[in-house]
Amino acid sequence: xxxxxxxxxxxxxxxxxxxxxxxxxxxxxxxxxxxxxxxxxxxxxxxxxxxxxxxxxxxxxxxxxxxxxxxxxxxxxxxxxxxxxxxxxxxxxxxxxxxxxxxxxxxxxxxxxxxxxxxxxxxxxxxxxxxxxxxxxxxxxxxxxxxxxxxxxxxxxxxxxxxxxxxxxxxxxxxxxxxxxxxxxxxxxxxxxxxxxxxxxxxxxxxxxxxxxxxxxxxxxxxxxxxxxxxxxxxxxxxxxxxxxxxxxxxxxxxxxxxxxxxxxxxxxxxxxxxxxxxxxxxxxxxxxxxxxxxxxxxxxxxxxxxxxxxxxxxxxxxxxxxxxxxxxxxxxxxxxxxxxxxxxxxxxxxxxxxxxxxxxxxxxxxxxxxxxxxxxxxxxx
Numbered sequence: 001x002x003x004x005x006x007x008x009x010x011x012x013x014x015x016x017x018x019x020x021x022x023x024x025x026x027x028x029x030x031x032x033x034x035x036x037x038x039x040x041x042x043x044x045x046x047x048x049x050x051x052x053x054x055x056x057x058x059x060x061x062x063x064x065x066x067x068x069x070x071x072x073x074x075x076x077x078x079x080x081x082x083x084x085x086x087x088x089x090x091x092x093x094x095x096x097x098x099x100x101x102x103x104x105x106x107x108x109x110x111x112x113x114x115x116x117x118x119x120x121x122x123x124x125x126x127x128x129x130x131x132x133x134x135x136x137x138x139x140x141x142x143x144x145x146x147x148x149x150x151x152x153x154x155x156x157x158x159x160x161x162x163x164x165x166x167x168x169x170x171x172x173x174x175x176x177x178x179x180x181x182x183x184x185x186x187x188x189x190x191x192x193x194x195x196x197x198x199x200x201x202x203x204x205x206x207x208x209x210x211x212x213x214x215x216x217x218x219x220x221x222x223x224x225x226x227x228x229x230x231x232x233x234x235x236x237x238x239x240x241x242x243x244x245x246x247x248x249x250x251x252x253x254x255x256x257x258x259x260x261x262x263x264x265x266x267x268x269x270x271x272x273x274x275x276x277x278x279x280x281x282x283x284x285x286x287x288x289x290x291x292x293x294x295x296x297x298x299x300x301x302x303x304x305x306x307x308x309x310x311x312x313x314x315x316x317x318x319x320x321x322x323x324x325x326x327x328x329x330x331x332x333x334x335x336x337x338x339x340x341x342x343x344x345x346x347x348x349x350x351x352x353x354x355x356x357x358x359x360x361x362x363x364x365x366x367x368x369x370x371x372x373x374x375x376x377x378x379x380x381x382x
Contacts, residue, residue, distance in 0.1 A: 008106055010042040018126070018295070019126040036373075087106075092119075096120050097120070099121055102125040102148075124162075133172035161379060162174075165294045166184065188366075191360065205236055207238070207282060209240070209286045224255055230341065289331045303356060308348055
């Protein structure tokens, strides 16, 4: 099967968050499958500034068994004239097109060309529709609604499936994109090579980890207020990630005003690879205070590293309580503070072991790729 994956950005452009990792992992798993020929059309964007670009010539070894066509962007996150020029011939070549993102430059041209050429599309919004639908802080809601209406006009009945990651994402996606049937396929997770033994809460200190993009929907302000409510020097929070420079500065200012900055709250910045693994290793609990998430990859990453999780009810991770590997709570400062105080009395080692076992048995990328291939085949044979 010939698969064309169209995405506005690709690995290692990790500035753009979780979808960068999930698209990369899915494509690597698909590329290993017998009978698959995979091409990826993307841009060289590596960050918000035009000067932040990937050098494709230095990255070829990152994409085994697949051809990545990386075109230059000229504006915004992913505006590219060369992408428009490449699209028709690549879509004509493919049996099925997998489109990532929704409110981005490649979306409308891809849907239009696929309709004209009668090509089937699997479309992964990665939570963007859900954010616009249910989060009060979402920006440009009117423009996004108009964008969705135009997308619906371009969808050929029975030829487009929206790939969602949870039931929580399926409901708003089906409501906003009704002409495409929404199908749930959860994300997979990469297994770390080795999980080293570690000491839990060394010297009686509970080490909290926040890891992800810094943005208003992540609820980080509520977490900082929770830390202030605790007023406990034996609870330490390390914040890993970057976002918009103005917003990053506002978080630093808030932490400073609350008397937390560089005392028991530390902003570390972006980490990846081995440094990311070390961040999990040196943490006792991962905390995710988001207002809304369609999946939230860091929860799965923490669990596969054997780290228990406190996740907000804005994430689709209610099952962590049933699996006894975390707490699922409201993201208000009071609720977060209570959860932090509660979790330190629990058996973190056993919680981490249960979470890791769960991830290993149910969230393999090979399982995910096989489920995605079934969707591709059903569309091709339609």
